[in-house]
Amino acid sequence: MARYVLVSDSTLSYEYRNFPLLDFLPSAPSKAIPELIYRFLRGSPPPAHPSGEAVFAPYGLRKLEASLLRKFQRNEVVVAHEDYLDRFITDDTEIIGVTTMDPLGIGPTTMSYYALFGGEMMAWVRKDWDSLIEKINALRSGKKAKLVVGGPGVWEFTVLRDEIEKYNFDYIVQGEIDDIADMLFEQISEDSIDSSMFQRGYVTYDSSFRRIQKNDDLFIARGITGSSYPRIEDIPEIAGPANKGIVEVMRGCGIGCDFCEVTLRPLRYNSLDRITSEVRTNARAGQTNAWLHSDEIFGYKHGNRFVPNEEALAELFSSVTSIKGVKTANPTHGRISIPAGYPEMMEKLSGILKAGPSNWIGIQTGVETGSDRLAMKHMPNKTMPLRIGPDGSWQEIVWQGVYVETMNYWRPAFTVQVGQEGETAEDEWDTIAMINRLSNSYAGGRPFEFTVTPLVNVPLGRIKSRSLNRNMLTANQLAVYYASYRHLAKMAVRDGYRESRGNFMARLGTGSIISGGGFMMLKYVESVARKNGVDIEKVKKWGVERNVEFSTLASISNA
Ligand code: SF4
Structure with a gap:
């Protein structure tokens, strides 16, 4: 049986009827959206293979899977569908790895609803998170499996540190570890975490957005020695399809807005070969849209003064849209000054993306x-x-x-x-x-x-x-x-x-x-x-x- 069972926060797995912006539905307070409507708008449960494995998984979870597969055999690592976790969590399981985006419901969109509705901070994201962790803890009760969580929502555990004992986490992993996750999992399994590679504690920010390091044995991050971020060439390619056909074009941003954590990360571009290969992986599994993730697509290989690189963008979009099975593609994020200043480039890119009334x-x-x-x-x-x-x-x-x-x-x-x-x-x-x-x-x-x-x-x-x-x-x-x-x-x-x-x-x-x-x-x-x-x-x-x-x-x- 699998040594490592990976699963995502279920709010990241639904399609939300593919309606624009409906992915933010779980951020709504549970008292404002009746359960019946919430469940209807989420749409059908995500698909599962007959084995109980998830057909699609959040991109971050696919990266973790890929990292583990560099060291471990295919049958030792499984990405489970939440509804079939009981098939995978056994006496042999060493680690259950969970990825999450907004577990405690204090992300920006969720907070914007609390500001309006007030009352108890109980958004659907938190309700669903609580029930997933309750289910996992019941399944691992009496077994050796350790519960390890990671993903972009981990900062929330640092903010509401006093509220998380009930989740019984063994470790919370902060930051990018795609290149060394295999080593971390092995060391956690063997209870021998190498303190030169990994430090115990987390990074948070003060009111002036300065980094502060806090010691805390529940948290693990990359060690102080060595690079704080993976080099792009050390990040593995996904080995299974991602939700919504997402692939990562670049990490970091470089624009430097003073409220944004993304800008603190180094700017790294994935190669076109890597991007197209990952799109193919998604397309083969039936994803007809390629969702090109970055925090600022118009910064892709940009020139001086953030002048957009028309040639690189055109090459990126045309390479992706020419892949068999891809019908549509769109970037996740981009700043507005580029359409404002470069209408002809936008017309050209729109032609490549086959933008139109439908x-x-x-x-x-x-x-x-x-x-x-x-x-x-x-x-x-x-x-x-x-x-x-x-x-x-x-x-x-x-x-x-x-x-x-x-x-x-x-x-x-x-x-x-x-x-x-x-x-x-x-x-x-x-x-x-x-x-x-x-x-x-x-x-x-x-x-x-x-x-x-x-x-x-x-x-x-x-x-x-x-x-x-x-x-x-x-x-x-x-x-x-x-x-x-x-x-x-x-x-x-x-x-x-x-x-x-x-x-x-x-x-x-x-x-x-x-x-x-x-x-x-x-x-x-x-x-x-x-x-x-x-x-x-x-x-x-x-x-x-x-x-x-x-x-x-x-x-x-x-x-
Ligand atoms: S452009 Fe967006 S991603 Fe980049 S620093 Fe500003 S807010 Fe952050």
């Missing part, structure tokens, strides 16, 4: 603010190679970017932040103006296509003390929420049915819930905002009653 290219974009002052303070390079001032205001750059994207059938999913360091009421109303102007704009006779999700910056101290309630947001921040949800409700009505997938009943159910849910959410946000003194009529008109017209940017200085 193939909108979804991309997540952190716009963060409508304020020039805050953009220059917190993310001065995000506009590069454009510059706020010579190339227009931040709002003009964003407007131009969405104009070009809508013309070319790209649909950005924006996030805006409230509660940024140094933020004033004026900044918040700038963000409202930006959202309203975008929401009222057209390109080629089509309304601008974008979503906008407000996120709240919650100080870690406040999360730790659990002093979260509806007073978390000021009236002006609630006004930003209202403007965002007003646009989201408009999008839900426009796209709720059009973007639903499946048979007639599934489309009808999903479309109705999305459209109706968007309206109900708007009404809820409106009532919270009104109670807190927000002038709703003022929000609706802000930024559009002066009928400010943005047109194409005059030029790209020095680009």
Whole structure:
């Protein structure tokens, strides 16, 4: 039987009816979304092989599997489907490895819902996490199997350290270990962790975003000696298909926004051979979409001043879309200044991706603010190679970017932040103006296509003390929420049915819930905002009653 049983947090395994942005559904508070609706919107359970192994797994879990396969035999490592864990956890199991993204429900999107709904911090992500760990602990009871967790959500265990004893973890692994996971697993199995390779403790950040090292025997990270991150050539290729056909194009970012941890990691590009080979692995298993992951796709092999590398991007996209079985492809994240400044390149890339009315290219974009002052303070390079001032205001750059994207059938999913360091009421109303102007704009006779999700910056101290309630947001921040949800409700009505997938009943159910849910959410946000003194009529008109017209940017200085 397998020595190492790998499984993912179940919220990472569902398809969420392949509806844009519905992957964030588990971030919703469990008291706000009834279980019946939550289970319906998640869609069918992920597929399993007859053996009980998962057909698809989160990309990070596939990397862990690949790392273990460098040292161990195929029959010693298994990626299990959550529903069939009982077939794999036996007396021979040495380690159960679990990967997670938002186990305790304190990730940015989840927090943004708590800010609205208040009350107990119990999102669906946490409910599902608790039941998975309960199941694993029951199955390993009386056996030697150790429980080891890792993945991008591990920081949450460092924040709510006092709440995790009940999970009975043996170890929590922090950071990138794709190149040495095989050694770590072997050492954990043998109770002989080499302190020159691995240190006990975790890294956290202070209020000025400085790294702090804390000693804690429950946590394991790479040793202080040697590289803090794997070299790209030491990261193994996935050996099984990943959820949603995802493959990693690059790690790190380099843009340098002062609130973002990604930028602290070194920038590393996967080779085209590696990327296409992993896409083939996914395509052979039936994934028809290739989801090209990076934190900033337009930074792929970029030039000076973050000038996009058109040739490299075109080669990347065309190599991927020409793979047998791949029908569509889209990048996960990208900044808005590139569509704004490079419309011809976007047209070319859209042609390669076969973007069109029935193939909108979804991309997540952190716009963060409508304020020039805050953009220059917190993310001065995000506009590069454009510059706020010579190339227009931040709002003009964003407007131009969405104009070009809508013309070319790209649909950005924006996030805006409230509660940024140094933020004033004026900044918040700038963000409202930006959202309203975008929401009222057209390109080629089509309304601008974008979503906008407000996120709240919650100080870690406040999360730790659990002093979260509806007073978390000021009236002006609630006004930003209202403007965002007003646009989201408009999008839900426009796209709720059009973007639903499946048979007639599934489309009808999903479309109705999305459209109706968007309206109900708007009404809820409106009532919270009104109670807190927000002038709703003022929000609706802000930024559009002066009928400010943005047109194409005059030029790209020095680009
Ligand atoms: S561009 Fe995005 S990923 Fe890069 S540092 Fe800024 S916020 Fe982080």
